Amino acid sequence: xxxxxxxxxxxxxxxxxxxxxxxxxxxxxxxxxxxxxxxxxxxxxxxxxxxxxxxxxxxxxxxxxxxxxxxxxxxxxxxxxxxxxxxxxxxxxxxxxxxxxxxxxxxxxxxxxxxxxxxxxxxxxxxxxxxxxxxxxxxxxxxxxxxxxxxxxxxxxxxxxxxxxxxxxxxxxxxxxxxxxxxxxxxxxxxxxxxxxxxxxxxxxxxxxxxxxxxxxxxxxxxxxxxxxxxxxxxxxxxxxxxxxxxxxxxxxxxxxxxxxxxxxxxxxxxxxxxxxxxxxxxxxxxxxxxxxxxxxxxxxxxxxxxxxxxxxxxxxxxxxxxxxxxxxxxxxxxxxxxxxxxxxxxxxxxxxxxxxxxxxxxxxxxxxxxxxxxxxxxxxxxxxxxx
Amino acid sequence: xxxxxxxxxxxxxxxxxxxxxxxxxxxxxxxxxxxxxxxxxxxxxxxxxxxxxxxxxxxxxxxxxxxxxxxxxxxxxxxxxxxxxxxxxxxxxxxxxxxxxxxxxxxxxxxxxxxxxxxxxxxxxxxxxxxxxxxxxxxxxxxxxxxxxxxxxxxxxxxxxxxxxxxxxxxxxxxxxxxxxxxxxxxxxxxxxxxxxxxxxxxxxxxxxxxxxxxxxxxxxxxxxxxxxxxxxxxxxxxxxxxxxxxxxxxxxxxxxxxxxxxxxxxxxxxxxxxxxxxxxxxxxxxxxxxxxxxxxxxxxxxxxxxxxxxxxx
Numbered sequence: 001x002x003x004x005x006x007x008x009x010x011x012x013x014x015x016x017x018x019x020x021x022x023x024x025x026x027x028x029x030x031x032x033x034x035x036x037x038x039x040x041x042x043x044x045x046x047x048x049x050x051x052x053x054x055x056x057x058x059x060x061x062x063x064x065x066x067x068x069x070x071x072x073x074x075x076x077x078x079x080x081x082x083x084x085x086x087x088x089x090x091x092x093x094x095x096x097x098x099x100x101x102x103x104x105x106x107x108x109x110x111x112x113x114x115x116x117x118x119x120x121x122x123x124x125x126x127x128x129x130x131x132x133x134x135x136x137x138x139x140x141x142x143x144x145x146x147x148x149x150x151x152x153x154x155x156x157x158x159x160x161x162x163x164x165x166x167x168x169x170x171x172x173x174x175x176x177x178x179x180x181x182x183x184x185x186x187x188x189x190x191x192x193x194x195x196x197x198x199x200x201x202x203x204x205x206x207x208x209x210x211x212x213x214x215x216x217x218x219x220x221x222x223x224x225x226x227x228x229x230x231x232x233x234x235x236x237x238x239x240x241x242x243x244x245x246x247x248x249x250x251x252x253x254x255x256x257x258x259x260x261x262x263x264x265x266x267x268x269x270x271x272x273x274x275x276x277x278x279x280x281x282x283x284x285x286x287x288x289x290x291x292x293x294x295x296x297x298x299x300x301x302x303x304x305x306x307x308x309x310x311x312x313x314x315x316x317x318x319x320x321x322x323x324x325x326x327x328x329x330x331x332x333x334x335x336x337x338x339x340x341x342x343x344x345x346x347x348x349x350x351x352x353x354x355x356x357x358x359x360x361x362x363x364x365x366x367x368x369x370x371x372x373x374x375x376x377x378x379x380x381x382x383x384x385x386x387x388x
Numbered sequence: 389x390x391x392x393x394x395x396x397x398x399x400x401x402x403x404x405x406x407x408x409x410x411x412x413x414x415x416x417x418x419x420x421x422x423x424x425x426x427x428x429x430x431x432x433x434x435x436x437x438x439x440x441x442x443x444x445x446x447x448x449x450x451x452x453x454x455x456x457x458x459x460x461x462x463x464x465x466x467x468x469x470x471x472x473x474x475x476x477x478x479x480x481x482x483x484x485x486x487x488x489x490x491x492x493x494x495x496x497x498x499x500x501x502x503x504x505x506x507x508x509x510x511x512x513x514x515x516x517x518x519x520x521x522x523x524x525x526x527x528x529x530x531x532x533x534x535x536x537x538x539x540x541x542x543x544x545x546x547x548x549x550x551x552x553x554x555x556x557x558x559x560x561x562x563x564x565x566x567x568x569x570x571x572x573x574x575x576x577x578x579x580x581x582x583x584x585x586x587x588x589x590x591x592x593x594x595x596x597x598x599x600x601x602x603x604x605x606x607x608x609x610x611x612x613x614x615x616x617x618x619x620x621x622x623x624x625x626x627x628x629x630x631x632x633x634x635x636x637x638x639x640x641x642x643x644x645x646x647x648x649x650x651x652x653x654x655x656x657x658x659x660x661x662x663x664x665x666x667x668x669x670x671x672x673x674x675x676x677x678x679x680x681x682x683x684x685x686x687x688x689x690x691x692x693x694x695x696x697x698x699x700x701x702x
Contacts, residue, residue, distance in 0.1 A: 074445030
């Protein structure tokens with residue numbers, strides 16, 4: 001029996017900010033969920049199941065969100081699942097929800113991911129004082145910066161490429177009313193003059209710390225037929241994982257990422273992602289991950305990703321716009337960041353991305369990763385239903 | 389059989405929570421000796437109040453005041469209270485339906501023993517002398533014979549100086565045991581030696597050893613001494629001072645592949661200006677008195693390693 005085609009008919013986000021002191025976590029998720037329902041013109045009674053994701057427990061000190069948030073998300077009396085895959089969780093959560101529809105377990109599923117970074121300390125959560133072990137010496141940026149240097153060495157990329165990504169993403173964010181950072185006076189010179197935190201990563205090339213939530217309503221063909229707005233159709237979705245550290249790991253271009261992308265393209269019938277995909281929302285917490293993921297995801301040959309960035313291909317008006325929403329570099333409620341990528345990809349093919357709409361986008365990729373490049377999740381969405 | 393290493397691991401953090409309008413009114417009310425509930429569209433009164441109706445998912449904002457007296461709906465005796473619980477002496481956990489409410493609130497009942505507690509008994513709030521806008525503003529419940537008070541009365545939920553956030557400290561107490569492979573590694577470090585374990589299938593040497601190869605999925609037990617010298621495979625220069633770390637910035641945080649190891653470990657580079665560190669630099673550990681791990685690594689003075697010798701390790 002073939003799979004049920006899955007459609008995204010509702011998308012909702014909160015305005016992402018540094019601190020939402022005015023709402024509880026329940027109030028925050030409710031806001032995004034209500035907007036997704038409104039977009040789909042559905043009510044709580046139309047939802048058959050709820051699938052949620054959030055950052056690791058120690059990041060936020062919220063151990064059982066599926067219990068605490070059941071009434072805020074209208075899940076009482078319905079199946080409610082929680083997904084947990086570090087920073088990629090927003091993507092994996094959406095895929096679990098999509099699979100429930102594809103398998104015809106449920107007709108219409110609400111999926112949501114969130115984080116209130118202002119009420120916790122992610123850096124503390126990442127550096128628990130494990131007995132007998134040497135404490136982490138460098139913080140999150142320090143974990144990733146050596147991999148960026150390795151990428152630069154491997155490819156010979158000029159050291160300005162990272163600043164180009166940051167300058168692009170922060171300008172794209174100005175077009176996205178939900179983005180956290182709105183740096184109206186941003187210039188390339190300011191990015192390049194910002195303090196070097198973890199050389200080779202500058203302050204302006206790092207993601208902010210945000211409070212926010214993102215929700216989507218996924219449904220089957222019958223649900224899509226009732227949708228007042230054009231749906232986004234899921235053409236492929238996959239997850240892969242690998243250990244954070246192992247002998248032979250390619251930290252610059254992890255195999256799990258390559259395999260995950262290849263699986264998605266196979267499902268979607270994509271032979272040449274660079275030509276056949278119109279927009280990409282990828283998880284870029286530090287600017288240099290754009291060229292790194294361009295290679296890992298098959299948009300450029302090994303060693304060539306930075307050339308796409310440098311030549312403007314990934315600009316909003318370029319041939320392959322990357323992170324038209326402003327990306328993780330402009331908005332980072334960690335637990336929600338993956339789902340925001342998936343949702344923004346869907347907004348693009350629905351033609352509902354507003355000022356940051358990529359003209360004529362018909363196929364878009366949403367990408368998330370997490371842990372120490374340990375978990376990958378991706379989906380490819382299109383404006384037309386899948387043909388097979 | 390070597391002694392099994394173990395040590396306490398306490399994970400503790402003061403998480404903060406914004407309350408939102410309903411919980412803010414509820415906790416501020418407790419500070420003012422006022423118990424608030426919330427009314428649903430079908431006329432039920434939920435105490436403690438919630439922001440969203442569990443039955444209909446509707447947003448709830450219609451606050452009401454209920455009595456400080458109520459009835460025990462069920463209970464369990466707690467003979468040995470733990471740290472942080474409402475009373476230090478044995479007490480009963482009770483669900484109390486306050487007069488005017490349709491749901492019950494969980495709290496402690498101060499009673500001399502389980503024989504003094506029964507379902508259906510009448511109780512009242514014992515207010516804490518110092519109140520700050522927290523559930524602990526109710527010190528506990530106490531037995532109190534009274535007629536059931538009447539209907540709940542509407543309340544605006546407005547108070548002077550409302551409480552808008554709380555601190556919710558979390559603490560977990562673990563006993564951490566690193567296991568056989570890690571213990572062997574730690575013991576060797578005490579002699580300033582670094583040991584790893586070789587996978588019997590792929591022959592890769594893991595440092596620190598994990599007792600298993602994550603690629604092949606088999607146990608490892610062949611111990612291999614590596615180093616002491618190694619090669620900087622990649623690094624970053626840290627310019628921001630981390631909390632709890634007594635290291636002057638800038639410093640170099642490097643991935644170091646010790647000779648004979650098949651993946652790099654992480655360490656600080658010293659004994660050379662930070663801006664002269666490079667990929668391929670040959671380094672060796674520097675130990676300080678009583679240190680469990682090398683304090684840092686310094687240049688050996690050997691020529692740099694050729695990129696091809698370590699490029700598979702980055």
